[in-house]
Amino acid sequence: MxxxxxxxxxxxxxxxxxxxxxxxxxxxxxxxxxxxxxxxxxxxxxxxxxxxxxxxxxxxxxxxxxxxxxxxxxxxxxxxxxxxxxxxxxxxxxxxxxxxxxxxxxxxxxxxxxxxxxxxxxxxxxxxxxxxxxxxxxxxxxxxxxxxxxxxxxxxxxxxxxxxxxxxxxxxxxxxxxxxxxxxxxxxxxxxxxxxxxxxxxxxxxxxxxxxxxxxxxxxxxxxxxxxxxxxxxxxxxxxxxxxxxxxxxxxxxxxxxxxxxxxxxxxxxxxxxxxxxxxxxxxxxxxxxxFAFVGPTGQADECIAKAVASTARPFLISDSGDNPTAGGAGDLAHMLGRLLANDDLAAGRATALHPGLHDPEAVAACFAAGTGAEITLRVGGHVSAGTGPHAEPCELTGEIVSLQILDGVRAAAVRQGGVTVVLTERRKPFHTRADFGELDPTGYDLVVVKIGYLEPELYDMAADWLLALTPGGVDQDLLRLGHRHVARPLYPFDDEGFEEVELAPQLL
Incomplete structure (x- = not known):
């Protein structure tokens, strides 16, 4: 032809x-x-x-x-x-x-x-x-x-x-x-x-x-x-x-x-x-x-946090994969922040964690109004996702405002409670490179918990070790619990048993 x-x-x-x-x-x-x-x-x-x-x-x-x-x-x-x-x-x-x-x-x-x-x-x-x-x-x-x-x-x-x-x-x-x-x-x-x-x-x-x-x-x-x-x-x-x-x-x-x-x-x-x-x-x-398997070792949020705190590898990175904004997540889920604050070692400051990229414009505005060094109490998260499930509930945060900066045109406020520092952003923003963190040095923390899936190259090079946390959200890695209704079936992994032979006949467009 x-x-x-x-x-x-x-x-x-x-x-x-x-x-x-x-x-x-x-x-x-x-x-x-x-x-x-x-x-x-x-x-x-x-x-x-x-x-x-x-x-x-x-x-x-x-x-x-x-x-x-x-x-x-x-x-x-x-x-x-x-x-x-x-x-x-x-x-x-x-x-x-x-x-x-x-x-x-x-x-x-x-x-x-x-x-x-x-x-x-x-x-x-x-x-x-x-x-x-x-x-x-x-x-x-x-x-x-x-x-x-x-x-x-x-x-x-x-x-x-x-x-x-x-x-x-x-x-x-x-x-x-x-x-x-x-x-x-x-x-x-x-x-x-x-x-x-x-x-x-x-x-x-x-x-x-x-x-x-x-x-x-x-x-x-x-x-x-x-x-x-x-x-x-x-x-x-x-x-x-x-x-x-x-x-x-x-x-x-x-x-x-x-x-x-x-x-x-x-x-x-x-x-x-x-x-x-x-x-x-x-x-x-x-x-x-x-x-096909996950690109790194996985676990639920608490399991990943416990392993990271117990490890001697520093910084230890954890992916908050279910709320990854660069895959389509809302970026406003405080589920992982709540689990970090629930860890005894992090809550007491015996270990430190940096958790950047939680989207909450109202909280950022409050922090900029209060100024660096101020103590503040906030309910953060759920700005867009409120009402979509228990994972979208806001998290109570009381701590010191340790940084106010503009990152790629986005206002960002860092608040520290115990050993956990969370970076709140007025718009959805990824943290993929060292420059994305601005004046905050991620290598100075024991844990860095990023809203991402697989680690981008600079984060991958930065990590002494890492885990992929299978967290809930709009880009949940567990596809079977998301509730797909309109994909064409049969389709792996939604269908598996008895789905061995398929016709794969290419056609000319």
């Missing part, structure tokens, strides 16, 4: 084909909308949650759009609009409609475009929709027209439904979790798009298949097998003659939609080879489904 060509030069008479004048530069747009949305999180993501970038600021996000990059001689990059948010709850419909309208309007205004670098995540949920990325991508395709090649760069925790993928020409995803290759993924999507347009290769074949497995990211880290080998094999598949790209998505475990499951896409000019390789990757993922 031969690939179908979208005539990427349809808006050019291509005089270079007969050697009369140099080839014109390609016009390639850049835009997208990216968020990871937990449907089990009571937070709702609004327009104010998104960082919206346009014009020169949008081009400046990427290293490969500059004048010194080799692609500069071939491409005129056309900035459209890009909106990205910290993961959270589902996006309100008005926000989705507003960003979609701006993106598609700018595409039409910029026409004609030879290509589009589509910078998205893949796990966006929108109130009232069941496949938000498919809705957005259908609108984008309508705006570009069929002649424009669209190359999507995605997070491996995204979902790839048939309705979504059929509108795309190339699609790729991160190959590392944690996502140390996030910017490399975007660059790969751009360079492969340019290569196809420059060579006139046209629209490639896309072999797509979903795998009925849905696992949390903390069980699919590429630091460990089997994900390490599965994702490590993608470069070899990509290197085959006739293959352009190969990608595996683990899906997003904290949405409750039929599209939520693993997927494989192999793209290239050799249709049969793409189908064969996609089938092999899908079968490898399915066969390994029971081998």
């Amino acid at each position: 031969t690939p179908t060509s979208p005539t990427p030069w349809a808006h050019d008479d291509r005089p270079e084909a007969v050697g009369r004048t140099p080839r014109r530069r390609l016009r390639i747009g850049i835009g997208g909308m990216a968020i990871e949305s937990s449907e089990f999180c009571p937070h709702r993501s609004s327009y104010e949650d998104f960082r919206v970038t346009r014009g020169a600021d949008l081009l400046a996000r990427y290293t490969w759009t500059g004048p010194d990059d080799p692609m500069a001689a071939q491409v005129e990059w056309v900035p459209l609009v890009h909106a990205v948010s910290l993961p959270g709850g589902p996006v309100v419909r008005e926000t989705f409609d507003r960003i979609r309208a701006e993106l598609t309007d700018r595409i039409r205004d910029a026409a004609p475009l030879d290509g589009l670098v589509y910078d998205i995540h893949g796990a966006m949920s929108v109130v009232g929709l069941t496949d938000a990325e498919a809705e957005l991508t259908a609108a984008v395709r309508e705006a570009t027209g069929r002649d424009t090649l669209i190359s999507a760069a995605m997070d491996l925790h995204g979902n790839v439904s048939h309705d979504f993928a059929r509108h795309l020409d190339l699609l790729t995803a991160h190959r590392l979790a944690p996502h140390e290759d996030a910017w490399e993924t975007r660059e790969r999507a751009a360079r492969k798009l340019v290569e196809r347009l420059v060579t006139g290769a046209g629209r490639p074949h896309r072999a797509w298949v979903q795998v009925p497995v849905l696992l949390p990211g903390e069980k699919t880290s590429t630091r460990l097998e089997p994900a390490k080998s599965l994702y490590g094999s993608l470069a070899d598949v990509e290197a085959l003659d006739g293959v352009t790209d190969a990608a595996i998505w683990v899906g997003y475990a904290w949405a409750d939609e039929p599209r939520c499951r693993a997927a494989v896409v192999v793209t290239g000019d050799d249709a049969e080879l793409c189908l064969t390789q996609a089938g092999m990757l899908a079968r490898g993922y399915w066969d390994a489904r029971r081998e």
Whole structure:
């Protein structure tokens, strides 16, 4: 079979084909909308949650759009609009409609475009929709027209439904979790798009298949097998003659939609080879489904705290995984703070703990009004999640305000009670790097308890030892207790016994 060509030069008479004048530069747009949305999180993501970038600021996000990059001689990059948010709850419909309208309007205004670098995540949920990325991508395709090649760069925790993928020409995803290759993924999507347009290769074949497995990211880290080998094999598949790209998505475990499951896409000019390789990757993922394990040792909150206090490893890090804002958690649950204060050694100050990132704007305002050094009594937590269960109850906190600072534009107040110092934030904020802590030195505490899942690289390097606490929340690692109702069944691990043989037959989009 031969690939179908979208005539990427349809808006050019291509005089270079007969050697009369140099080839014109390609016009390639850049835009997208990216968020990871937990449907089990009571937070709702609004327009104010998104960082919206346009014009020169949008081009400046990427290293490969500059004048010194080799692609500069071939491409005129056309900035459209890009909106990205910290993961959270589902996006309100008005926000989705507003960003979609701006993106598609700018595409039409910029026409004609030879290509589009589509910078998205893949796990966006929108109130009232069941496949938000498919809705957005259908609108984008309508705006570009069929002649424009669209190359999507995605997070491996995204979902790839048939309705979504059929509108795309190339699609790729991160190959590392944690996502140390996030910017490399975007660059790969751009360079492969340019290569196809420059060579006139046209629209490639896309072999797509979903795998009925849905696992949390903390069980699919590429630091460990089997994900390490599965994702490590993608470069070899990509290197085959006739293959352009190969990608595996683990899906997003904290949405409750039929599209939520693993997927494989192999793209290239050799249709049969793409189908064969996609089938092999899908079968490898399915066969390994029971081998996936948590990226680190786990335990319930009290168990993790007791082990950390008793350890001599310092600092000892604990992940408050159920309320991880960078996976979609509300970030306002005081459950872990309550368990820290209930530990005798921490309460008495015989051991120390730093617990950053508890979202509570009212408590932060009270601390800033009182000032550093003041004694204060607060009820913290549950700002968004109140009423969702006993784990969302506020926690009584009485202590000294030891720090007031602005972190990435977010006011943060640190309050110390006994040996426990909690950092309250006026907005949801991750703590992934040493710089995120500001004037507080996390290495000066016995325990550091962070609202995160697997540790990001700087935290991983900082930790003398660590544990993944299986805490409740909007991104609970125990998927079976969350109450999924709308995922397509059968689906592992929701279904297991008698679910041995599945048909994994890739199809060409």
